[in-house]
Amino acid sequence: MSAFPDTLLDALVAADQAGVMSALRGREEAERRAAAKLLMAAPHRDFGFIERAPDGGLVAVPRTEWTNEASMREYEQGKLFYLALLGTASMEQLRRHAWALSCVDDAPAATVLLERRPRWLASWAQWILSTQTAFVKWPLVRDLVRAGAIERPDAYVPALLRMRWYHDPTPLAELLDGDPEFWERDVWELIAYRGDDASQRAADVCGWSTLIAARVRERDRLLDALLEPLADLSAYRAAWHTKLWKALKPTRAERAARADTLRALLGASAEPVVGFALDELVRSGAPIAATDLTPALAATAKKTVRTALKQLDGAPALASIALGHPDADIQAEVLDRLERGPLDDAARGELLRQLDGLAATQRPRAEALLGVALPEAHETVEVDVSGIPAAIRAALNFGGPLPDAPIPGEPVLGEPVTPIATVDALVRELQPLSARDDVLDALLRFCDRPAPTALMERYPEGMGSWLGALDRVGYAWVHRELAAPPEYHPEVPPAPAEHRAARAAAGPYLALPTHRGGWIDPRALVARLHAHATEDELARAILRLAPEGRAEALAAGGEPLPPALRCALGGEPVGGDGPAAVAARAVAGLDPFAVEVEWGPDEWESESFEVRVTPLPSAGPLRRHVEEACGEHSVYGRVPLDPNAFPGRRELACAAAIREVGWNLDDVRRGELGAVVLETLAPATEPLPPLGIRLAVLALGSFAERERLLGADLLIAGIEDGRIDRLPILDAARLKPNRLATGLGNVATAGPLPRALVRAFLDATEPRAAPLLVLFDELCAQTHTGPVAARAHLGTLTGSSKAAKAARSLLAREGNEDVESLVLAARALRAQRWMEP
Template identity: 40%
Template sequence: MLEAVVAGDATRVAAQLHGLSESERRAVVPELLGLLKALRKPSHYTSVLDASGQPQEVEWADHRGWETHMDQERAVHTGLLASATLSELRRARITFVAHDDALAILLDRRPPWMQEWVELYDGWALGHELVTRSLIERPTGYYAGLLRQSASWALATYPELLEHDVWALLNYVGEDSLRAADDNGGSGWADALLACAADGRLPRARLLDATLDALAGDIDAYRAVWFTRFWRALAPTREERRERAERLAAVLAAPAASAVSFAVTELLRDDAAVPTRELAPALAAGPKGTALKALRLLDRAPDAEAAVVALAHVAPEVQAAALDRLERWGVEPAALEPYFDGLAATQRPRALALLDGTPAPAVQDEAVDVSGIPEAIRLALNFGGPVPEAPVAGEPVLGAPMAPISLAEAAHRVGTALVDHEAPEHEDEWLLDALLRCCDEPTAWDGPLRPFATRLDDRWSETVLAVAAAWRSGQARARFYEPGLWERRLLAAERRAAAGQSAPLLALPTHAGGWIEPVALVERLRTVGDTADEDELAQAILRLAPEGRATALAAASDLPGRAGAALRCALGGARVDGDRADELVARHVRVPALEPRLGVEVRVWDIPDYEYDHRDWIVTASPVDEREPLSQLGARAAGHDFRTTPLDWPARRDLACAEPFGRYGQCAPLLLTLLPSSEPLPPLALRLALVSLAHQDEVVRLAATDLLIAAIDDGRADAPALIPHLREDLPLLLTNRLTPRFTDIAATGVLHAVVVRDALAATIDVVTKRPGPLRRLLGELEAQTEGVDPAPLLLAAQVRRAQRWIG
């Protein structure tokens, strides 16, 4: 046995165990498990077995050694499959067995756990061989495995698939799909089935029926595309379509909009009437083109009650087409009334004519009482006028507080990272703070952290877990090729943890959005003392909130050393000039404390993406003023070219908004960071939100929609604030993405409708490509808000903003 394993001859191993009794097979299990353990010996290299069965290390570059290792491990797996129990196979993770060897062993051994092991093995061909011999049931992943095979190979090798499995595959609704197998896996199922239909191996009529049955079933739009393509490739004749009119009508109720559209199009190709009850789903939902085609089908057998259903469609064009028919066919008012409130404003006069009614007068909001708002806040927020440019001096920014995590929670995060073999989130400052606060407690490694004491190795040397390893070992070992600000902070924390110097993390945010309450930073620095790491203090200074600085400055009067002087300077105290270019004060303190409005120049680029056949946008920024402090800050604190995360410098979150956030950045997290009412929205943030309404990623579009809804509601944005950005960027944006999002914003309330209306009215003239959707939306909003005075609504939003400031 040893000789066969060392030679890497798996077939020979299987032959030596062929025909043995179970007790004879069990006798070789300990030896095989010992060889497997030797092959899996933990090492930076891999291992091969010598003639005596002892492991020998093989260098990474030794390709022949690697091949020998793989052959030997396959031989051991094969031997264990022929001798071990199922529990032993599971514990040893035995799945590395060649198909022919595995089949021969199972047919020879006939173990009672054959079904369970095939489920673990995940080999489709082996499972199929055993299924055809009636030895097991079809495994759970049988059809998913079949989809991963080359269709031409599978059908040629196993022609019995044509009897049952092919038809089951057409109805398969598991995790995988025929479209993914063909488009991404290149399995070629469509071409193979078409070839079978052409040469008579599969009946064409049954394929047509199965395709329509699948489209009428519970499949999503992504899967439906494969079947609509397959139907068109089959090229059914007029007679074949007529024979399947009922099946096509059944597809009208499919959950996938693309399937409904396909069915309507196919039914229009013939002159057969479709039962009106079948048309209801296509009339009320889905793309407007589908609903318009469904109305054309309805013309073959006019039915006013069915046409009324189309009034529930969101598109004004569909509503207009339905009203055209109702005006010709007539309709009972009682049938029309339930749909009236959902009609577009432009279509309501026609509906009122059918109802013989008149519109109700517009209702104005009552006057807003501002007497309880201090005069200074009214002036700062420009009551009665446009929203002032953010940030507004004196306006509070601190929102929800964020408490440090406990050591138990830190242990949970460490354990999750180790179990999942994934590093913690790149900048998990809460975990870093918890480790630093407890690094002088050696008993922690006998408590919550005990399970991880021996599992922190060099794999985690560039993550927060390096700090835990340094605390455990007393040695700092992390190294970085080109450390940035975060990496330098990590190195400093690692040295502190190795020395057992317990202290809170200076730059840990105290509130959501990355803000630090000034008094809290003073107390942390008092705890750390003048040994504060320069980079850590620099990051903390960039996060200082504006409110409470005077109180914090008084509390910091006795802080010693350069660190205390730097913090007092950042809080508005005496300026401290450094005598070297690399000093902390020259690099970090002057910019946020003394030059808070240094500008950035922004440009939005229209980028063609030829691979995906669409256009995208990208935002770039550069400093208006190239003075030394800002350029050094860009390279040291905010990253090269002002690349920064939203939490790095909350007071200048516009620098994060200037990132190239097209398809490469993290736009959605930034937009969600700006969502709370306590967050100022500088011009660049509003511009990013508007551009993101047309982003290719739906998650980003929805985040931008939520942000603008919240900003209008709490008085941080109005039409004058949005108009300059829209005039500059609208020509570059896709109106088919932008219009639905503006529609969602306007539907939130009267104020939102007025803001979107006024913003579009002032900028619609710059849209040169496909302005139709935006023009129709503008017409709808003008009809809906006719006679509405926006002044009280805008003032009410400003009052809501002021009340948060007061209280």
């Protein structure tokens, strides 16, 4: 072995950066490649210290001390290990270590690469900037460009925008202050960049706009550069340009000098840009043609519409365009304008065209302007339930309140689930690996076969301490041995599935759902029983049993069925505290438990939802699922609850989701469980327990947009397919009125019954906030009805506020709607689905 590798390896072991760089200096490529072979053979990818091996190479010694000094030594050795790779390895070898290479310090990395100057340096620079890494290597590539070693790669500007300056904005300020070359080119390309892989707005967490505004050297050029791309930018991306424009505080003269550009932006594709351009034109004092205001009059932002209306001098036909705005206040302002002057033919035509879209509270004014009086429409339905069996009518309580779900006897099996059919399909599904039952099922069904090459490459020998649960099963299949215990949790025992894969005990995963929603057809479960299944696996499968088909499955299975499964299918009760027995008694209704969700102070003395289950199941997957629903923790931290673990008692998942959505009621977003559970409850075949309906109403007030939309979607679907006949008011006071009004408004537009139930909800909650009162007034006007329960409360709202005006309007309304027939029609549809073969 030559002196060069020895010198390099000794410097690595000593964590000597200067020694590593000195050893690399002046080496030929052949020497570098020989050293790279030694480095690539070193097991530094496992956690541990680098030491010299007896054969002269490197070995990672597992860390036995957990101190800051030990961690820093290991970290420094790791950075120098990959610095040495930069000075020795080929492009192909370096591609295997993008994440680790990005942790190397930029200055020494640039020095090593500039001394080496490999032929592939330009390609490597483009790759390291465009691949996913821990740290963006723009400073390193910038040094290579400044040294003349390479041209600026295509990924140069987007990488600059992805720099994490927000960790420490000082270098960015120093860059803007002390680098004239950066101002000459980089800043202007940054402003003009329009690619999809980075954006100025996403980068502005570090304060780009503030720093540039404070240091701008060519003000006129910057103002023009900010306006130039706005016409084609999305609303999200345009926000950065308009923010920086406003930070520059342009004068009236600077705005007027760019009036033509601002007028052109009135036709921009992004509506916020239209509003920005209109505001800037008004401040400039430049004239605006009435016809140029059409996009602003059709905008959804109320401020933009109001500003445009103020710029109109007459032009009633153009003003009428704003009647298409969904807000009744905007419509009222337009009608105020139209009522002040005569209507020409164009204005009458536009008003007539907009008539059907007007709010019910404003429509009478429009009809008076047109001189028409259209007849009032009343929703009426006729329902024939004579063909529905009496047993189903009784179960669904026709003519009375809807019973709580799940309703005994109602079918729940909907869309079937197709298992993974081949080993090749399994390999494809392993690429974006997640904790999926169908992947586990395929691993266990195919584990008696020779492991495919793709799995052998995915799980090389010796890895395992950082593998996830499913990967550990794959490792056991490949090597016929269990993976090493988790690095930080060595006490966690291997899962039963790992033991099965290690000994090639192939067979289907009993708990694999046969239908969407986690349900298992009982007949399918009986057919897939095999000798290798564990009791924990059987318990999980029992919890997923669908109600239909249990008697047939019990009869088909005969005596060899496990006693716990016989109990769950309706056979003789089973005793004991084993996982399968506990699950079976819960499924059979022999060990009932209650789920409660209450609002109150938590352990940190802040208000939140608390989930309680009484009595707690004693053991097995059911006990773990209940603990997850209640917010208990495991050795890995918070356990992610599976909403499909016990679909027959979906209220457990709903309770856990309510707790998370409760965290999202403020202007924060903490979890996704609410959205996952709402999506799970969406199909008409899914029983919708009271906590599920409560979850959907709560979601209307969530800060997370996805939860708000899914909550509205579930309420609409549940009302129309007969699973919801009233909306709970328990949590209404905790929801922000604007969000709640928007969500309820979306539900109400779905049809007569959703509108009636939303109106009843508002009547029962006795709202005080203007957004809810305006919505209440609008719904009553649409249905020619008036408040009932809230009438006395509305009389206490006095004054000239918007809420008081809406209350007075509501008190002037009277009448009732035939809601019972609408509810009966929805319940009949649910019964029809029950009757389908």
